[in-house]
Amino acid sequence: MKTTILGYPRIGNKRELKKACEQYWSEKTDLESLQKTASEIKRKNWLQQQEIGIDLIPSNDFSFYDQVLDMCFSLGCIPERFKSIDQNDTSKLYLAMARGLQENGIDVTAMEMTKWFDTNYHYIVPEFEKNQSFSFFSRKVIDEYQEALNLGIKTKPVLIAPVTFLLLGKEKETGFNRMDLLKNLLPVYFEFIEELVQLGVEYIQFDEPCLALDLNDNERQAITSTYQQIAQKFPSLKIYLANYFDCYGENLETALNLPVDTLHLDLVRCSLQLDDILNSEHYNPKTKLALGIVDGRNIWKNDFEASLKTIVKASEKIPSENLWIAPSCSLLHVPYDLEHEQNIDPNIKQWLAFAKQKLEEVIALKNLASNENESFLYLFEENKLANINKQQSKLIHNEAAKNRILNLKASDSLRNSTFPERQQKQKQALNLPLYPTTTIGSFPQTKEVRSWRLKHKKGLLPTPDYDKLIANEIKASIRFQERIGLDVLVHGEFERNDMVEYFGENLNGFAFSDFGWVQSYGSRCVKPPILFGDVSRKNAITVKWSAYAQSLTNLPVKGMLTGPVTILQWSFVRNDQPRATTCNQIALAIRDEVADLEKNGLKIIQIDEPAIREGLPLKKSEWNKYLNWAVNAFKISASVAKDDTQIHTHMCYSEFNDIISSIADMDADVITIETSRSEMELLDAFVNFKYPNEIGPGVYDIHSPRVPSLEEIEHLIHKAKRVLPKEHIWVNPDCGLKTRDWPETKSALENLVSVAKKLRKEETVPA
Ligand SMILES: CN1c2c(nc(N)[nH]c2=O)NC[C@@H]1CNc1ccc(C(=O)N[C@@H](CCC(=O)N[C@@H](CCC(=O)N[C@@H](CCC(=O)O)C(=O)O)C(=O)O)C(=O)O)cc1
Numbered sequence: 046m047k048t049t050i051l052g053y054p055r056i057g058n059k060r061e062l063k064k065a066c067e068q069y070w071s072e073k074t075d076l077e078s079l080q081k082t083a084s085e086i087k088r089k090n091w092l093q094q095q096e097i098g099i100d101l102i103p104s105n106d107f108s109f110y111d112q113v114l115d116m117c118f119s120l121g122c123i124p125e126r127f128k129s130i131d132q133n134d135t136s137k138l139y140l141a142m143a144r145g146l147q148e149n150g151i152d153v154t155a156m157e158m159t160k161w162f163d164t165n166y167h168y169i170v171p172e173f174e175k176n177q178s179f180s181f182f183s184r185k186v187i188d189e190y191q192e193a194l195n196l197g198i199k200t201k202p203v204l205i206a207p208v209t210f211l212l213l214g215k216e217k218e219t220g221f222n223r224m225d226l227l228k229n230l231l232p233v234y235f236e237f238i239e240e241l242v243q244l245g246v247e248y249i250q251f252d253e254p255c256l257a258l259d260l261n262d263n264e265r266q267a268i269t270s271t272y273q274q275i276a277q278k279f280p281s282l283k284i285y286l287a288n289y290f291d292c293y294g295e296n297l298e299t300a301l302n303l304p305v306d307t308l309h310l311d312l313v314r315c316s317l318q319l320d321d322i323l324n325s326e327h328y329n330p331k332t333k334l335a336l337g338i339v340d341g342r343n344i345w346k347n348d349f350e351a352s353l354k355t356i357v358k359a360s361e362k363i364p365s366e367n368l369w370i371a372p373s374c375s376l377l378h379v380p381y382d383l384e385h386e387q388n389i390d391p392n393i394k395q396w397l398a399f400a401k402q403k404l405e406e407v408i409a410l411k412n413l414a415s416n417e418n419e420s421f422l423y424l425f426e427e428n429k430l431a432n433i434n435k436q437q438s439k440l441i442h443n444e445a446a447k448n449r450i451l452n453l454k455a456s457d458s459l460r461n462s463t464f465p466e467r468q469q470k471q472k473q474a475l476n477l478p479l480y481p482t483t484t485i486g487s488f489p490q491t492k493e494v495r496s497w498r499l500k501h502k503k504g505l506l507p508t509p510d511y512d513k514l515i516a517n518e519i520k521a522s523i524r525f526q527e528r529i530g531l532d533v534l535v536h537g538e539f540e541r542n543d544m545v546e547y548f549g550e551n552l553n554g555f556a557f558s559d560f561g562w563v564q565s566y567g568s569r570c571v572k573p574p575i576l577f578g579d580v581s582r583k584n585a586i587t588v589k590w591s592a593y594a595q596s597l598t599n600l601p602v603k604g605m606l607t608g609p610v611t612i613l614q615w616s617f618v619r620n621d622q623p624r625a626t627t628c629n630q631i632a633l634a635i636r637d638e639v640a641d642l643e644k645n646g647l648k649i650i651q652i653d654e655p656a657i658r659e660g661l662p663l664k665k666s667e668w669n670k671y672l673n674w675a676v677n678a679f680k681i682s683a684s685v686a687k688d689d690t691q692i693h694t695h696m697c698y699s700e701f702n703d704i705i706s707s708i709a710d711m712d713a714d715v716i717t718i719e720t721s722r723s724e725m726e727l728l729d730a731f732v733n734f735k736y737p738n739e740i741g742p743g744v745y746d747i748h749s750p751r752v753p754s755l756e757e758i759e760h761l762i763h764k765a766k767r768v769l770p771k772e773h774i775w776v777n778p779d780c781g782l783k784t785r786d787w788p789e790t791k792s793a794l795e796n797l798v799s800v801a802k803k804l805r806k807e808e809t810v811p812a
Pocket residue numbers: 165490492495496498499541542543544545546565566568569570571572615655783784
């Protein structure tokens with residue numbers, strides 16, 4: 046039995062890469078210094094895995110920004126608009142693809158970003174044209190293999206497999222299917238493989254997570270043909286086929302018939318597939334199985350007793366030299382090292398395992414399963430104790446929270462009246478103009494604001510002083526919004542470290558790490574709270590700052606809440622009860638907050654649900670079940686509102702077409718969505734469905750410091766006007782402005798308001 050992993054976190058133990066990238070991007074350091082940081086991170090990662098005893102260590106799992114972007118770059122899949130950049134200036138080109146570029150007359154937008162399967166990690170979407178060509182453009186995969194080899198480590202290079210690479214991308218013109226590009230693409234993969242094999246590579250890991258999706262016959266056939274060709278051309282190469290995040294499902298037969306050395310199984314997400322495989326007539330006993338048994342998506346300690354039963358079951362049918370023990374997926378999605386944490390309650394800390402501890406678990410499982418090393422027996426006992434302790438812990442269980450769920454009634458998810466009736470009442474209560482303008486909630490989280498929070502956290506800034514600084518920011522933002530003429534104001538979210546962590550901090554059932562950072566996109570990281578127990582509200586969470594903001598102005602201020610599905614989705618959640626139950630507990634806490642905001646004079650309340658789409662199961666057959674409970678949880682949180690309280694929701698990074706009827710079922714009075722980057726393409730779903738409630742399609746791409754011109758904004762609103770009733774249209778940015786700086790935010794919002802005013806005027810003046 047051997048051990049391996051699919052990938053390791055790459056931001057550095059203390060987010061060194063984030064800091065180095067941001068310094069380089071702002072021209073405070075040079076490329077050499079950034080590369081030095083990167084090499085150091087890779088070196089430490091490899092040596093740590095080696096020291097802990099991982100047999101087969103991956104390379105090319107590092108990235109300066111994103112692994113899919115790296116693949117585009119390696120394969121020379123560079124969209125036409127970047128050809129104006131010197132193709133030899135590879136670092137500038139790479140950065141432009143990731144973040145866009147505006148300099149010396151060059152003005153190119155970044156490539157699109159979207160969610161990596163059902164995670165909160167965002168990848169850069171490959172763009173394909175009909176006659177797309179590919180070339181051996183970057184040597185990163187080779188160089189990283191060499192880099193590890195120089196340390197004496199013979200790694201398993203990781204490549205995003207050809208078919209998954211194509212499926213992750215988008216056709217940028219009509220008249221072709223991206224799968225047709227496989228024949229152009231494969232020769233470049235062969236070049237990489239050839240060079241790696243020449244260098245003595247034994248294993249290559251082909252990441253093929255599209256095998257967890259519903260594939261059609263053509264796609265399955267493409268996968269078969271790909272591996273047949275690779276195996277034929279490189280008979281000595283051992284192919285490690287990595288599927289993760291769900292079962293092979295309908296693709297299992299295809300997978301079992303592939304000429305690969307090893308088939309990786311995510312046994313955390315799909316524990317039953319081991320039996321399916323062991324009993325399948327298609328399983329070739331010579332194919333090695335990698336038992337992905339340590340959870341790569343969550344931070345709970347493994348259950349050794351249960352895992353060992355699985356390993357034993359496998360080893361009864363398969364010789365142990367044909368088995369790998371591994372985490373379920375790349376460890377990219379969990380933080381580095383629990384040992385850094387000094388402030389987690391020790392009772393809870395003993396239940397946790399971060400990336401480094403997961404490596405140790407993989408090794409312990411191998412040793413326990415092979416009975417070779419008795420010194421590991423104490424780890425078994427320790428693990429068993431920790432898990433028993435967790436099951437029985439008083440910290441987890443709260444009878445009142447459990448009872449509230451049991452007492453939920455169908456009417457708790459329903460507003461008092463239908464949308465048209467509410468709309469009338471809200472019109473009277475709010476008296477908003479046509480094309481009301483608003484923002485999505487956050488204003489720039491400047492270095493200064495973050496530094497106050499850090500000082501406050503460290504005890505260097507007393508709470509009254511911190512509160513005063515936050516109050517001043519809120520006041521300045523209210524005055525700014527009044528001055529430029531926005532109609533519905535926000536307080537700006539200055540007091541929040543993150544839209545999920547902040548809520549977790551005010552709810553029972555959550556714990557927090559100090560260094561538990563996980564990459565979200567590029568240099569941006571999140572520190573997901575740890576949802577370990579029954580959830581209930583400790584106290585009112587947002588009322589103080591929202592009510593304060595409302596007290597400063599006669600214009601309506603929107604109370605700003607994060608919705609239950611998003612809090613669930615962006616936390617490390619308990620694995621001892623169904624997600625739906627946990628979600629309902631959060632929903633009830635948010636419901637209490639809605640009621641309190643209303644009582645305190647907030648007439649508009651936004652409940653953000655940007656993660657509702659990302660929570661969709663990967664297999665369509667499971668969508669309805671999820672959507673039913675997810676939509677219902679949102680409705681539980683919103684339905685306490687009176688008819689004349691206007692409930693908004695907000696979604697971003699989402700395709701809406703296939704879930705539009707569920708979005709309509711949420712019955713928010715207003716939904717604001719991200720649409721500007723797709724030139725309103727994402728609005729089609731709402732139009733085709735005849736979405737009945739009000740909509741704010743984003744007209745300002747907040748991902749870029751670029752200030753949208755008056756013409757661009759007007760063009761986008763006109764597009765919306767052509768397809769939506771004008772009484773239903775709101776004018777707003779795509780998403781919150783926390784990652785922006787003030788100068789561009791001010792100019793962009795001034796433009797946005799002035800276009801809305803112009804259009805309003807045109808509507809009232811008869812032609
Ligand atoms: C809207 N999005 C969000 C997602 N997920 C979330 N959990 N939250 C989101 O808002 N997913 C989808 C999208 C896009 N994703 C992101 C993810 C992350 C950011 C972002 O801006 N992250 C910040 C960190 C935010 C944070 O928690 N800040 C804390 C801690 C600040 C900090 O780093 N302090 C430093 C010192 C700071 C200083 O002195 O300058 C330290 O502790 O060392 C806070 O504000 O208190 C990031 O920088 O990565 C955006 C979108």
